[in-house]
Amino acid sequence: MNRDRRRMLGGAAGLGLLGAAGLLAGAGQATGSDYRALVVLFLTGGNDGHNLLVPTDAAYSDYERARQNLALARSSLATLPGNSAGHSFGLHPALAPLVPLYAGKRLAFIANVGPLVEPASARQVLDAAVDVPPFLLSHSDQVAMQQGWTVADDMSGWAGRALEVLPSSLRHPLNAVTLNNGRTLVQGKRSAVSFLSQDGSRYWGMADLARPQDEVAQNINRMAQWQFANAYEAEYARSFGNAVADSTRFTQALMRSTTSTGDFGSGYLGDRMRQLASLLPVFKSDGLRRQVFLLEWGNFDTHTGQRGSGEQSQDTQLGQVAKAVSAFDGAMQAAGLTEDVTLLLMSDFGRTLRPGSGGGSEHAWGNHLFALGGAVDGGRVLGSFPTLTLGGPDDGDSGRNGRMVPSTGTDQLANTLMQWLGLPANLVLEAFPNLVNFSQKSIPLLRA
Numbered sequence: 001m002n003r004d005r006r007r008m009l010g011g012a013a014g015l016g017l018l019g020a021a022g023l024l025a026g027a028g029q030a031t032g033s034d035y036r037a038l039v040v041l042f043l044t045g046g047n048d049g050h051n052l053l054v055p056t057d058a059a060y061s062d063y064e065r066a067r068q069n070l071a072l073a074r075s076s077l078a079t080l081p082g083n084s085a086g087h088s089f090g091l092h093p094a095l096a097p098l099v100p101l102y103a104g105k106r107l108a109f110i111a112n113v114g115p116l117v118e119p120a121s122a123r124q125v126l127d128a129a130v131d132v133p134p135f136l137l138s139h140s141d142q143v144a145m146q147q148g149w150t151v152a153d154d155m156s157g158w159a160g161r162a163l164e165v166l167p168s169s170l171r172h173p174l175n176a177v178t179l180n181n182g183r184t185l186v187q188g189k190r191s192a193v194s195f196l197s198q199d200g201s202r203y204w205g206m207a208d209l210a211r212p213q214d215e216v217a218q219n220i221n222r223m224a225q226w227q228f229a230n231a232y233e234a235e236y237a238r239s240f241g242n243a244v245a246d247s248t249r250f251t252q253a254l255m256r257s258t259t260s261t262g263d264f265g266s267g268y269l270g271d272r273m274r275q276l277a278s279l280l281p282v283f284k285s286d287g288l289r290r291q292v293f294l295l296e297w298g299n300f301d302t303h304t305g306q307r308g309s310g311e312q313s314q315d316t317q318l319g320q321v322a323k324a325v326s327a328f329d330g331a332m333q334a335a336g337l338t339e340d341v342t343l344l345l346m347s348d349f350g351r352t353l354r355p356g357s358g359g360g361s362e363h364a365w366g367n368h369l370f371a372l373g374g375a376v377d378g379g380r381v382l383g384s385f386p387t388l389t390l391g392g393p394d395d396g397d398s399g400r401n402g403r404m405v406p407s408t409g410t411d412q413l414a415n416t417l418m419q420w421l422g423l424p425a426n427l428v429l430e431a432f433p434n435l436v437n438f439s440q441k442s443i444p445l446l447r448a
Contacts, residue, residue, distance in 0.1 A: 035284035036421050037291040038159070039276060039328075039343045040185060042147075043321070045301030046139070047347040048314055048361050049368035050402075052095070053109050053381070055087040055388070062388040066353045066402060070306060070361060084381040085111055094319035097326040101372060105379035106329065106338070108445060112366040112386050112394070113413055114349060114406030115145040118437040122405045125396035137363040139301070142349045146410055147185035147294075150433055158411065159292040160188035162418040162431035170290045170422050173242075174249060174283070179272050182296035194246045196279075196293075198271065200254040201247035209251035220244060253282045260334075262327035265320050269297045273324040277331035280341060290421050300347060304358035321345075329372060338374035342417060345370045346410075353402020354390055365396065366406035369413070375420060377447045383408045408443060411435050416442040 051070065054063060054077055064071045077090025078099050089109075091098060101107040117131040124130040135141035141149075148158030163175045163186075176186035177194045186193050195201070202209045207216040221244065228234045260277040264270035272295055283291060298321075299312045306314045325343065332338045350367030351360075366386065372378075384407040387393050391400035394407070411432045415423070419442065423431060428441060435441045 034289055035337075035340050036289070037280055037283070037293065037341045038417055038421060039293045039295065039341065040159070041273075041321070041325070041343060041345050042143075042182060042185070042294065042296045043298045043300045043317075043345065043347040044143070044182075044296050045299050045347070046142075046349045046351055046363055047298075047300040047367065048302060048306060048351040049347075049366075050351065050353055050361075050388070051092050051306075051314060052318070053111070053368045054090050054092070055385070056090045057083075057088045059087055059388060066388055066390050068355050069359070070355045082379065084379075085383065085385040087381075087385055089381060092315070092318050094315055095322045097322040098370075101326065101329055102379055106374060106376055107370060107372045108376050108378040109368055109370045109381045110408060110413055110443070110445065111368050111381055111383040112350075112404055112407045113369050113383070113410055114366040114408075115142070116406055116409035116411070117434060119409075120396075120405055122394050122396040125405050126398060136365060137349070139348055139363075143182075144184050146346060146348065147182075148414070148432075149184060154189065155184060156187050156189045157183075157185035158414045158431055159294075159418065160186050160191065160193070162421070162423045163290065163292060164188045164191050165424070165427045165430045166290060166422050167424070172288050172290070173245065174288060175291055177291060177293045179276075179293065179295045180297075182294055185294045186292055192242060192246075194250075196250055196275075198275065200250035202251045202254070204247075209248055210255055250279075253279050253286070257282050260327070260331040262330045263323060264327040265323040267320060269295075269320050270324045270327070272297070273328045274331075277328050277335075280332075280337055281335045284337065284340065292421070302351070302360040303356055303362065304360045306360035325372065332373070340374075342371060342373035342375055342420065344413075344417060345372075350404060352397075353388060353395070353404070354400075362401065364401075364403040366394075366404035371417075371445055375446050377445065382443060382445060409434075409438065412438060412441060412443050413445070416445050420446055 051072055054072055056074060056077060060074050076093045078093055078096035080089045081103050098107060115133045117133055120130040133145050160176055174194050177196050178186055179196050183193050207220055208214055226237045228237055257278040260274050264274040276293060298317050302314050332341050346369055347367055350364045352362040352364045356362045386404045390402050394404045395402050396405035397403035411434050415428055415432050418431060429436055
């Protein structure tokens, strides 16, 4: 359900949804042979990429010296095959299930990514010689920047803007979907965002969307058809009707889906990734062509307790990520959707190379991300891996805390994926206006 619609509906939103049957097929219906979806898994709080991807060659000594008590033992790392970006690498041991995906060349890491106004070096940042994004190190502002916020009065995101300028044959009411509270990334300037709840918004109070013959359901459907002359009332009715239609589409899809059987884990993340894995084959078979899903999860703001077995330690949470992502990959292979679905892992920002005083790390800037799928040219680390020394050539912090200045802009990465979804090259600046400052507007992440 569009989140603005939820606010407009007020008390009505508490009822739940029910709608007419046959609404899943819609604008842009195709045969199902041309389907592409991007799933963005956004780790909230700022995941510490320095302990996600670790060099295992001579650069490990720099890493160990700078990280001190946060350093992962070299012997504990899950070794990635081969060399890339000038180094050999290992993953956090909790991410060991991802090594076969990397070896299978479906998983690629993108080093030192973050929002940029223009290409910048650490020296330029320290000398104030370049423009930088506003409110660096602020959670809310950097989440918005990572997800595409450009100016204060426009809260749209990069995927939402790109979806709006796709060719009409690729558009559908379920193009942009959020699975929880976050929505900036999929919010367009004019179009709605659909909200997929854990039950597909099947229930509106006493009404059950799976039983359209139910009297309460029929009453809600009639309400969705009301017409008003007053502009405010008409918008209220339109929003209500769209919300009913969204929930009906999701409920119908869930009723027809086959639950993925892999080991996604037992928590919220695993449940939502399993739900997506079960629904994507239905969306493809029903003729939807392009979709972007946003799932925000976790508490990676690890100022304290970053290491260890605590429920919200990075060590524990990365284990849940690995299990859910690995199972999702297996489900996509089983459904024949490997080439059609790409997963992108993002977060608010990176964290300081230098440990904080509380057994964790502090807010920083550049971060290591990964992309997974059959379209990904995987088995490698893309971009420029930073020098892991405090006050080194990539440290843009005057206090020498290891706040790395990104070498790849978020917009460059995001544009690469949205062009894969069908964003025309001549409309790139409609979705990514900031790329006017970049000569290289994409990165070589995907297979030719």
